[in-house]
Amino acid sequence: DQQVKQNSPSLSVQEGRISILNCDYTNSMFDYFLWYKKYPAEGPTFLISISSIKDKNEDGRFTVFLNKSAKHLSLHIVPSQPGDSAVYFCAASSKGGATNKLIFGTGTLLAVQP
Amino acid sequence: KAGVTQTPRYLIKTRGQQVTLSCSPISGHRSVSWYQQTPGQGLQFLFEYFSETQRNKGNFPGRFSGRQFSNSRSEMNVSTLELGDSALYLCASSSDRGGTGELFFGEGSRLTVL
Numbered sequence: 001d002q003q004v005k006q007n008s009p010s011l012s013v014q015e016g017r018i019s020i021l022n023c024d025y026t027n028s029m030f031d032y033f034l035w036y037k038k039y040p041a042e043g044p045t046f047l048i049s050i051s052s053i054k055d056k057n058e059d060g061r062f063t064v065f066l067n068k069s070a071k072h073l074s075l076h077i078v079p080s081q082p083g084d085s086a087v088y089f090c091a092a093s094s095k096g097g098a099t100n101k102l103i104f105g106t107g108t109l110l111a112v113q114p
Numbered sequence: 115k116a117g118v119t120q121t122p123r124y125l126i127k128t129r130g131q132q133v134t135l136s137c138s139p140i141s142g143h144r145s146v147s148w149y150q151q152t153p154g155q156g157l158q159f160l161f162e163y164f165s166e167t168q169r170n171k172g173n174f175p176g177r178f179s180g181r182q183f184s185n186s187r188s189e190m191n192v193s194t195l196e197l198g199d200s201a202l203y204l205c206a207s208s209s210d211r212g213g214t215g216e217l218f219f220g221e222g223s224r225l226t227v228l
Contacts, residue, residue, distance in 0.1 A: 006156075034216070043118070043204055043219030044157070089156060099162055099170040100145050100208050100217060106156035 003027045004092050006105035014113050019077040021108050023090030026071065030092040034102065035064060035075050038087045047088075048075070080112045116141065118220035120205050126226045132193040135223045139186050139207030145169075146188040147217060148180060151202040160203075163188055192225075200227045 005024045013019045021035075031052040036044035050057040050064045050073065057064050063076045077084055090105040119138040127133050139146050148160040159172040163182035180190040186207075192199055202224050206217035 004156075036219075041221065043206075043221045045219070046216050049216065091157075100147055100206075101159050101162055101170045101172075102147075102157075102217065103159070104149075104157040106154060 002106070003030075004090055004103050004105040006088075006090055006108050008108050009106070010109040010111070012111045012113060013080045015082055016079045019075075019080045019084065019110055019112065021075040021077075021088050021090075021110065023073050023075075023105055024071055025073075025092050027092070027094075027103075028071070029094045030103075032093045033064070033066060033073050034091045034093075035062075036089045036091060036104075037084075038089065038107070044089060077110075080110075082112050082114050085110055085112045118205055118207050118218055120203075120220035120223050122223060123221065124224050124226075126228060127195050128228050129195055129197060131195050132191060133195060133225060134189055134191045135203055135205075135225075137188045137190075137205030137207075137220060139188070139205075140209075140218055143207035143209045143218070144186055145208040146182055146186060147206045147208070148188070148190050149204045149206065150174075151204060151222070152200075157204065160190065195227045197227050200225060 034049040035047040037047050038044040048059050048062045066073045087107045087109050089107045091102040121136045145164045147162040149157040151157045162170045166182045177193045182188045202222040204222045206219045
Protein backbone atom coordinates (compact mmCIF):
# COMPACT_ATOMS: atom_id res chain seq x y z
CA ASP A 1 0.00 0.00 0.00
CA GLN A 2 1.73 3.13 -1.28
CA GLN A 3 0.82 5.87 1.19
CA VAL A 4 2.78 8.52 -0.71
CA LYS A 5 2.44 8.57 -4.47
CA GLN A 6 4.27 10.40 -7.19
CA ASN A 7 2.38 9.50 -10.31
CA SER A 8 4.75 11.12 -12.80
CA PRO A 9 7.94 9.08 -13.14
CA SER A 10 9.54 11.81 -15.23
CA LEU A 11 9.18 15.43 -16.25
CA SER A 12 11.01 17.46 -18.87
CA VAL A 13 11.11 21.27 -18.70
CA GLN A 14 12.91 24.02 -20.58
CA GLU A 15 15.48 26.08 -18.72
CA GLY A 16 13.90 29.22 -17.25
CA ARG A 17 10.39 27.78 -17.14
CA ILE A 18 8.50 26.51 -14.13
CA SER A 19 8.80 22.90 -12.97
CA ILE A 20 5.85 21.50 -11.04
CA LEU A 21 6.26 18.18 -9.29
CA ASN A 22 3.23 16.56 -7.70
CA CYS A 23 2.68 14.24 -4.79
CA ASP A 24 -0.43 12.64 -3.27
CA TYR A 25 -0.82 10.95 0.08
CA THR A 26 -3.48 8.76 1.62
CA ASN A 27 -2.73 8.77 5.34
CA SER A 28 -4.48 11.65 7.12
CA MET A 29 -2.13 11.19 10.10
CA PHE A 30 0.74 12.68 8.11
CA ASP A 31 1.45 16.17 9.35
CA TYR A 32 4.88 16.99 7.99
CA PHE A 33 5.96 16.81 4.38
CA LEU A 34 9.37 17.09 2.78
CA TRP A 35 11.03 17.12 -0.60
CA TYR A 36 14.41 15.55 -1.21
CA LYS A 37 16.57 15.78 -4.30
CA LYS A 38 18.86 12.99 -5.43
CA TYR A 39 21.66 13.08 -7.99
CA PRO A 40 23.07 9.79 -9.36
CA ALA A 41 25.63 8.14 -7.09
CA GLU A 42 24.77 10.50 -4.24
CA GLY A 43 22.45 10.25 -1.26
CA PRO A 44 19.23 12.29 -1.18
CA THR A 45 19.56 15.83 0.11
CA PHE A 46 16.87 17.77 1.92
CA LEU A 47 15.29 20.50 -0.15
CA ILE A 48 12.27 22.00 1.56
CA SER A 49 9.53 21.03 4.00
CA ILE A 50 6.08 22.09 5.12
CA SER A 51 4.03 21.51 8.22
CA SER A 52 0.37 20.63 7.90
CA ILE A 53 -0.57 23.87 9.67
CA LYS A 54 0.65 25.79 6.61
CA ASP A 55 -0.39 25.71 2.99
CA LYS A 56 2.74 27.24 1.47
CA ASN A 57 6.44 27.45 2.18
CA GLU A 58 9.04 29.24 0.08
CA ASP A 59 12.80 29.00 -0.06
CA GLY A 60 14.37 30.90 -2.92
CA ARG A 61 13.37 29.32 -6.22
CA PHE A 62 11.54 26.49 -4.44
CA THR A 63 7.97 26.65 -3.16
CA VAL A 64 5.94 23.82 -1.71
CA PHE A 65 2.16 23.99 -1.66
CA LEU A 66 -0.01 21.78 0.53
CA ASN A 67 -3.71 21.09 -0.05
CA LYS A 68 -4.81 19.06 2.96
CA SER A 69 -8.38 18.53 1.81
CA ALA A 70 -7.11 16.98 -1.42
CA LYS A 71 -4.18 15.25 0.32
CA HIS A 72 -1.94 16.75 -2.32
CA LEU A 73 1.29 18.68 -2.32
CA SER A 74 3.38 20.14 -5.09
CA LEU A 75 6.87 21.51 -5.50
CA HIS A 76 7.36 24.50 -7.79
CA ILE A 77 10.79 25.41 -9.08
CA VAL A 78 11.02 28.83 -10.71
CA PRO A 79 13.03 29.42 -12.80
CA SER A 80 14.25 25.91 -13.57
CA GLN A 81 17.98 25.47 -14.15
CA PRO A 82 19.91 22.59 -15.74
CA GLY A 83 21.50 21.89 -12.33
CA ASP A 84 18.03 21.09 -11.01
CA SER A 85 18.00 17.92 -13.11
CA ALA A 86 17.70 15.12 -10.55
CA VAL A 87 15.23 12.72 -9.01
CA TYR A 88 12.85 14.42 -6.58
CA PHE A 89 11.29 12.45 -3.74
CA CYS A 90 8.29 13.51 -1.77
CA ALA A 91 8.19 12.24 1.84
CA ALA A 92 5.80 12.39 4.77
CA SER A 93 5.94 11.82 8.48
CA SER A 94 3.73 11.86 11.55
CA LYS A 95 5.19 14.19 14.16
CA GLY A 96 3.10 12.61 16.86
CA GLY A 97 5.60 9.81 17.28
CA ALA A 98 9.14 10.20 18.55
CA THR A 99 10.64 8.90 15.34
CA ASN A 100 12.34 10.11 12.20
CA LYS A 101 10.58 7.53 10.05
CA LEU A 102 9.73 8.96 6.64
CA ILE A 103 7.43 7.48 4.03
CA PHE A 104 8.77 8.25 0.58
CA GLY A 105 7.17 8.36 -2.82
CA THR A 106 8.76 6.59 -5.78
CA GLY A 107 10.34 9.75 -7.15
CA THR A 108 10.07 11.95 -10.24
CA LEU A 109 13.02 12.37 -12.58
CA LEU A 110 13.24 16.01 -13.59
CA ALA A 111 15.19 16.89 -16.73
CA VAL A 112 15.76 20.59 -17.35
CA GLN A 113 16.75 21.18 -20.96
CA PRO A 114 19.16 24.06 -21.72
CA LYS B 115 31.79 18.83 9.44
CA ALA B 116 32.04 15.35 7.94
CA GLY B 117 28.89 13.92 6.43
CA VAL B 118 27.32 10.51 6.84
CA THR B 119 29.79 7.81 5.82
CA GLN B 120 28.72 4.41 4.58
CA THR B 121 30.94 1.43 3.90
CA PRO B 122 31.37 -0.44 1.71
CA ARG B 123 30.10 1.58 -1.25
CA TYR B 124 29.72 -1.43 -3.53
CA LEU B 125 29.56 -5.13 -2.88
CA ILE B 126 28.58 -8.31 -4.66
CA LYS B 127 27.28 -11.35 -2.83
CA THR B 128 25.66 -14.61 -3.81
CA ARG B 129 22.32 -15.99 -2.70
CA GLY B 130 22.38 -17.45 0.78
CA GLN B 131 25.28 -15.36 2.00
CA GLN B 132 24.99 -12.65 4.62
CA VAL B 133 26.17 -9.05 4.51
CA THR B 134 26.95 -6.32 7.04
CA LEU B 135 26.82 -2.65 6.11
CA SER B 136 28.23 0.13 8.23
CA CYS B 137 27.19 3.73 8.80
CA SER B 138 28.94 6.54 10.65
CA PRO B 139 26.55 9.43 11.31
CA ILE B 140 27.36 13.10 11.44
CA SER B 141 29.14 13.92 14.69
CA GLY B 142 26.60 14.68 17.39
CA HIS B 143 23.69 12.98 15.64
CA ARG B 144 22.14 10.25 17.74
CA SER B 145 19.42 9.09 15.34
CA VAL B 146 20.35 6.72 12.53
CA SER B 147 17.84 5.38 10.01
CA TRP B 148 18.23 2.84 7.22
CA TYR B 149 16.36 2.82 3.92
CA GLN B 150 16.30 0.46 0.95
CA GLN B 151 16.03 1.97 -2.51
CA THR B 152 15.01 -0.20 -5.45
CA PRO B 153 13.89 0.85 -8.94
CA GLY B 154 10.21 1.74 -8.95
CA GLN B 155 9.84 1.41 -5.18
CA GLY B 156 11.37 4.62 -3.96
CA LEU B 157 12.97 4.58 -0.53
CA GLN B 158 11.52 2.11 1.93
CA PHE B 159 12.12 2.48 5.65
CA LEU B 160 13.98 -0.38 7.29
CA PHE B 161 14.56 0.77 10.87
CA GLU B 162 15.68 3.62 13.05
CA TYR B 163 17.98 3.67 16.04
CA PHE B 164 18.28 6.34 18.68
CA SER B 165 20.76 6.12 21.54
CA GLU B 166 21.41 2.42 20.84
CA THR B 167 17.69 1.53 20.91
CA GLN B 168 15.60 0.54 17.93
CA ARG B 169 12.88 3.15 17.85
CA ASN B 170 10.94 2.04 14.81
CA LYS B 171 10.95 -0.80 12.31
CA GLY B 172 9.61 -1.10 8.78
CA ASN B 173 7.88 -4.02 7.10
CA PHE B 174 10.89 -6.15 6.25
CA PRO B 175 11.47 -9.79 7.14
CA GLY B 176 13.54 -10.77 10.14
CA ARG B 177 16.53 -11.42 7.86
CA PHE B 178 17.09 -7.68 8.06
CA SER B 179 18.52 -6.53 11.37
CA GLY B 180 20.53 -3.68 12.73
CA ARG B 181 22.20 -2.24 15.76
CA GLN B 182 23.67 0.97 17.02
CA PHE B 183 26.76 1.41 19.12
CA SER B 184 27.46 3.83 21.94
CA ASN B 185 29.30 6.17 19.54
CA SER B 186 26.12 6.28 17.39
CA ARG B 187 27.68 4.28 14.57
CA SER B 188 25.25 1.76 13.15
CA GLU B 189 25.39 -1.50 11.26
CA MET B 190 22.74 -3.37 9.39
CA ASN B 191 22.87 -7.04 8.55
CA VAL B 192 21.02 -9.07 5.96
CA SER B 193 21.18 -12.82 6.32
CA THR B 194 20.37 -15.52 3.78
CA LEU B 195 20.51 -13.09 0.89
CA GLU B 196 17.94 -13.31 -1.89
CA LEU B 197 18.11 -11.90 -5.42
CA GLY B 198 15.46 -9.34 -4.46
CA ASP B 199 17.73 -7.87 -1.81
CA SER B 200 19.78 -6.24 -4.56
CA ALA B 201 19.35 -2.54 -3.85
CA LEU B 202 20.94 0.68 -2.70
CA TYR B 203 20.96 0.79 1.09
CA LEU B 204 20.94 4.30 2.46
CA CYS B 205 21.77 5.42 5.94
CA ALA B 206 20.58 8.74 7.30
CA SER B 207 21.33 10.58 10.50
CA SER B 208 19.53 13.30 12.36
CA SER B 209 20.03 15.37 15.45
CA ASP B 210 16.30 15.54 16.09
CA ARG B 211 14.65 13.45 18.71
CA GLY B 212 11.93 12.92 16.16
CA GLY B 213 9.33 14.26 13.86
CA THR B 214 10.77 16.98 11.66
CA GLY B 215 12.28 14.49 9.27
CA GLU B 216 15.27 16.51 8.11
CA LEU B 217 17.58 13.61 7.53
CA PHE B 218 21.14 13.71 6.25
CA PHE B 219 21.84 10.79 3.95
CA GLY B 220 25.04 9.00 3.10
CA GLU B 221 25.90 8.01 -0.46
CA GLY B 222 24.67 4.49 0.10
CA SER B 223 25.95 0.96 -0.18
CA ARG B 224 24.98 -0.72 -3.44
CA LEU B 225 24.44 -4.42 -2.92
CA THR B 226 24.21 -6.83 -5.82
CA VAL B 227 23.09 -10.38 -5.10
CA LEU B 228 23.90 -12.96 -7.76
